[in-house]
Amino acid sequence: MLDHPITRRWPASDPTAIQLYSLPTPNGQKVSIALEEMGLKYEPHLVDFATNDQFSPEFLSLNPNNKIPAIIDPEGPVALFESGAILIYLAEKSGKLLPEANRYEVLQWLMFQMGGLGPMFGQLGYFHHFAGKEIEDPRPKERYRAEAERLLKVLDGALEGRDWIAGDYSIADIAIGPWLRTLRDFYKGAEIAGWNDLKNVPAYLDRFLARPAVQKGSNIPARP
Template sequence: MNIQHNPAVADLTTFPISTRWPAKHPDRIQLYSYPTPNGVKISIALEELGLPYEAHKVTLADADVKSPEFLSLNPNNKIPAIIDPDGPDGVPLPLFESGAILLYLADKTGKLIGKTARDRQIVTQWLMFQMGGVGPMFGQFGYFYAYGGKAIEDARPLERYRNEVRRLLAVLDGQLSERDWIAGDFSIADIAIAPWLRSLETGYQALDAIGWSDFPNVAAYRERFLARPAVQRGLNMPPRD
């Protein structure tokens, strides 16, 4: 999909979110996010693609994500979301859902999505693997292991999600046994998956709990990902402080 570009600067003041998070650079992609595993997917992609953007910190507090201004952009009250002032047909495009945004940015630039139509489907397959499996299951495991759910005496929820995390890690470890990146070349699939691998340590302090050493290919993959300069920049956008 080729997206046409319009050099005219869009009027973003027509978007209600601009009343709370005004654009200083309305010619750039506006990113409304927080540096969680889902949030940094988009800042990393923007850094990797070299697209100019302006990052607005939207915390996970109800005062931000459930504010009328943010809900006007994402009625599902979750970060990240974007407005591209240079959207299809020259019309600004608001988007939410990290997977949808990754696909849009890849299609907009023709990068990080493979070189052929076949490549694109393989990349999309692994992106959906993250969206439907890694993200939800890792998140549930983190809740029961490190956050509010750890107070629940019944051990079955934690064990269920721990086993599912290990199963998903085994799938990834097998896929990475003969390649550096999950779908061949570095792609949006890696940008979707690797931040969740990082969260097992930085968010949940759970590497020992899930038997991280059992997945050497995944461990090496995470380190390759984190060594990329664009990834390092994107991990801290927007800054927490």
């Protein structure tokens, strides 16, 4: 598996370790945090968007969708892209953070992040914080602002009486946490999406960010 074309650009120093090709965006952080939480041996490789690494032939040989993160596990052997699929794979490999007793509840909230929080927060970030804010028509921003607010209310209600979204800490929390932080701290969009009216989500994010593996995994691979 480690004769894969991607290794021509990012050679493995430890061919027995999981090879992680990523950048510390919310989707990338999901996998580095999971690897830290699970204690799996891995080797990170920076896919630098500033130099368009994600469009290189080597990266596209692993992920034709040119998005991070992606992994190669020589023990599988398996090569994977899509952060949700990778989280499920790592949880099954390690036997951690995807308990059999409530497996489908965890997967339900993982999919909630993949199909809802990530895409909607990303669009709100574009129209509120990036180039989209120059568009005079207010309707695109309002569409995503309202949807972000709705999703946050769904999450807030589900957290009532719970520290973590599916009971015990799981890959669902690892998927959700980085996107909440990005909305609040990077996109500066939390307040307009009703953050200050939420009862449970702010403390939930604080619990997540206090975890040592989250703090370590949030900047792996380190930005240049």
